[in-house]
Amino acid sequence: MxxxxxxxxxxxxxxxxxxxxxxxxxxxxxxxxxxxxxxxxxxxxxxxxxxxxxxxxxxxxxxxxxxxxxxxxxxxxxxxxxxxxxxxxxxxxxxxxxxxxxxxxxxxxxxxxxxxxxxxxxxxxxxxxxxxLGEPTADIPVFPQWDDPSFLKVHSGPYMYSANGFRSIENFIDASHFPFVHAGLNGVMDNPDRLEPYDVHEVDTGLCSSEIKVFQPWGDARGIPLMAFYTYHTFRPLVAYFSKRTQQADKSGNIVSDKSDIFATFFVCQPVDEKTTIARVCAAMNVNPHPDPKVVRDRADVVFNQDREIVESQRPERIPTELRYELHHRTDLMGQRYRSWLRAKGITYGVI
Ligand code: FES
Ligand SMILES: [Fe+2]
CATH class of the missing domain: 2.102.10.10 (Rieske [2Fe-2S] iron-sulphur domain)
Known part of the structure; x- marks a missing residue:
């Protein structure tokens, strides 16, 4: 350093x-x-x-x-x-x-x-x-699993998004797109998850959600069905994170194991300009045995390229932080709170 x-x-x-x-x-x-x-x-x-x-x-x-x-x-x-x-x-x-x-x-x-x-x-x-580029107002956010040797760390990317950085972060903290954008991996298109109400809290380190439960037919590099419980976190306007607690499930989504594993992802967006972003990822997982890092990376490449395509299609390109410009449902609470949080910080670049 x-x-x-x-x-x-x-x-x-x-x-x-x-x-x-x-x-x-x-x-x-x-x-x-x-x-x-x-x-x-x-x-x-x-x-x-x-x-x-x-x-x-x-x-x-x-x-x-x-x-x-x-x-x-x-x-x-x-x-x-x-x-x-x-x-x-x-x-x-x-x-x-x-x-x-x-x-x-x-x-x-x-x-x-x-x-x-x-x-x-x-x-x-x-x-x-x-x-x-100026005087830092806060330290670099903490990546909770980084120093824990029981977690395998795998970097992936860079993913070049012709899209706004805040839209890219909001996509990362969105749980209801899985069955459609990541069908067969993080969700099932013919049987989308019904999202239960969840909370979002402002904490010292940013915004944090309570657990959001979704079924994932191929939830991580193991390639097995999982019930996943996501906790989302926005540490900084362009740095987000989730910790996903997983339990093994059968194909119909019934949990078959009491044991939980953790799969966390630290997601950073480099704002090249208001409409161009380079996304980079570091995943951390404690599944035992550790999966082959190449399989983790290949799966991340598929998922983040699926995300890239949808985020590149969004209009207007700059994220509307005034809530009245788009429509917010209770299942979007994390994204909605993220936009209000950006607005409260007084961000003017890359937003409308
Ligand atoms: S040395 Fe002359 S422009 Fe750099
Ligand atoms: Fe996604």
Whole structure:
């Protein structure tokens, strides 16, 4: 884990894209830790801002504006040399602290104080790289099972959604679409679940539902019928989670085992812009024996691509947080409360 020091200056490109302080002062995932090799500069886009991610030889991760202060060239077109970022235009070199250490046209001069890159706070956690473009108002949410060795962790994605991040999160916390969007896996189209009333509470860590019971003919990588009890959680506007307690069932949905297992999913959305999202997933499960991670990943690919297709079809693309624009039923309570929660936070970007 590394936290880079914030540059005192703001790049001129800070005027571009999202100006919503709630989102600018939050942590966002921009990739998996494993995406970023130490010998390359990786361009990423977040809230309509172009950034670079690179890793020092000592393993520290850096996220900077994709901008050279000299003449505004993109550092992502440059390269790494001797653990420094080299700008492709006039070859200025920047060290891991963002300081310019060499101007090749004047190699004997110490570069001016202002000759700096524009770094952001960056942290690696749960196998993801997180960045904050402003001043974080809260820590990165806790993934409850991450440190528990009895849980197998499996990352999947990235899933590129041509869709709004909040619509993508709302889909993740929606229990009544399973029989239709995930027929044969998470529900049965000819026999959809009747959802019993459930509660949603605001807690210190966000919004949390009580258990929601659904039958799943192929509920996880074991490929067996399960009765599943979902507890949904929105930790941050673009970070959600569920913990699913499962009991084995027969094909007709009768529970046949007293034993419960837990399958949890941590779901993060990178808002590229108001209508483009990169979704990433880390699942944690304690079924014994642990399933083959490839089977878990393959199943996640099917499920999240089914979700992607439906979320990409929704109109308007930006989520209406004013409830009167769409129709809310008691079975949608989690999504309804999520929208009101976004509205109460004062979010203005990606919403109508
Ligand atoms: S624009 Fe980067 S060195 Fe000139
Ligand atoms: Fe889904």
């Amino acid at each position: 590394s936290v880079t020091t914030l540059s005192a200056q703001r790049p001129i490109t800070a005027q571009d894209g999202c100006q919503d302080p709630v989102l600018l002062n939050d942590w966002h995932v921009v990739g998996y830790s494993s995406d970023f090799a130490s010998d390359k500069i990786h361009p990423v886009r977040l809230l309509e801002r172009d950034l670079i991610v690179w890793r020092s030889a000592n393993g520290d991760i850096h996220v900077w504006e994709d901008l050279c202060i000299h003449r505004g060239a993109r550092l992502s077109r440059g390269w790494i040399k001797n653990d420094r970022v080299v700008c492709p235009y006039h070859g200025w070199e920047y060290d891991g602290g963002g300081r310019c250490t060499l101007m090749p046209a004047a190699p004997d001069e110490t570069p001016m104080k202002k000759a700096r890159a524009f770094p952001y706070q960056a942290v690696e956690r749960y196998g993801f790289v997180w960045v904050c």
